[in-house]
Amino acid sequence: MASSGSTMRLFYGIYLDATLRDAVVELQKRLQRSTGSVKWVEADNLHFTLRFMGDIPNCQVADLIQAGRATAQVVHGFDLHLRGAGAFPTPTNPRTVWLGVTDGAAQMTDLHSSLTHVLHETGLAEPENRRFSPHCTLGRARQSRRDQALAAALNAHAAHDIGPMRCEQFCLIHSTLHSSGPTYQVVETFALRQYNTTDRGGN
Template identity: 35%
Template sequence: MNVTRCFIAMAVTDEVKRRAQDLIRLLAASEADVKWVEPENMHITLSFLGDVTPEETVDISRAAMRGAERVASFDFTIAGAGAFPDIERPRTLWLGMTQGEERFCDMQHAIAEELADIGYPETARKFHPHLSLGRIKRPTPQLKNLTELLKEHAHFEAGVSPAMEASIYASQLERRGPKYTLIGHAELG
């Protein structure tokens, strides 16, 4: 069976990507062992769907469109450096959201409801909109330096992006990292 790893995400502006890269350069000075996200792969994930067939992508796209049209477009601000599970034990490094977070969560929930109706249940975890910057490959002594830099840049601002449409992507893992291919759009109402 032919399957593709898929997810739904919100793109950010080139300016936000540029500013996020500025922060990555600052954090990389820690020399911690991190796999940094390439600018062309930066996005805010709304829903990870896993392996789906080509036929299922049609239903997924339609569900995403129904959910997205329930929410009017808006702007959101990307700001605040942090980490999952927390800043003292970083595994995933990110920039959070300040302005527009509630509306962003409403949009994600509307899409998730439509996806649940076609058999893709929401995860139990609370949705936390974020722009991933990197993932720790392995803990090293430099991780302490990274933690200090994250604290130092806790209020870093990357800028404003418009939420006008969600995008459906296929993800293919390659030697250099993931490659994302746009396979659909879901415009906000």
Template identity: 30%
Template structure:
């Protein structure tokens, strides 16, 4: 909860810049994506859920630090504004297991390396050069050095429906890690 509060305050600082071409994520929707599946049919989702449930018990809960801020592809040409995660090996191993499970049902393996982050906002294509400069400067000057630690005790398979007011996330399946009751 404390980290979500800080993320909300950080988003409010960005919103105060009044850059209309950035769609900021609602704080309650901020999440870590282990694997984006794209359009996937219900049968494949059921298969994936069974695989993930059988594998989730192989992983123990772990702690990670929410720290740092930046943009993809970079701060000068931001398309996605994010805060970073100082991810332990356990997070990378869990992501690898999810990636492997998805590949078993025919979802292509992600070519880019896993870059753990929490998306705060997405820059639309119609951003003006002046707003781009303002955002770039803010990314350089604002600090998000250490927002605290979080414990990962489970992960969830979500359906994402894109809407004009932002994405709607519907949980489809929940996977507790070993020894966790979450």
């Protein structure tokens, strides 16, 4: 896809299954009743970030697409189970409110590792220093402050079950920042190797 500027703000991610989106939005609404200090992610933007790339020159976008394709060729599809609300760095001092992953977290981590390896081997990115923690961002705090009401709501939903989803693809996504929030557009979709019951997410 074309961009009007010389760079594109890009990341690799996994979109939420449409069948689960309503349940996640309902969880956001429950948490929203406890606080006015969080800007909640729009339903269509809900996703898992695999690797944030930042502002990338347009001439390198084709290389990122190729890296995504190379990764997808060696990683199988896998099942996820979405469960549990929390916050970084802590529920009492939230910067990012998130939805966690139980089953499938190891497979998503393997996908992230495979993608990072390809990006590093091709000179497109350095290895990340921080540990990858699979999560779907539900909202971000408008300002840094303690929020006991939100912390209580998060603790009450720490084991909240959303349900399973099958991850069969990931995307390279273009993020455009606006005062009202970001808009996302898929640059390329990468289909993972066929899921099967004898090789659950191995690569």
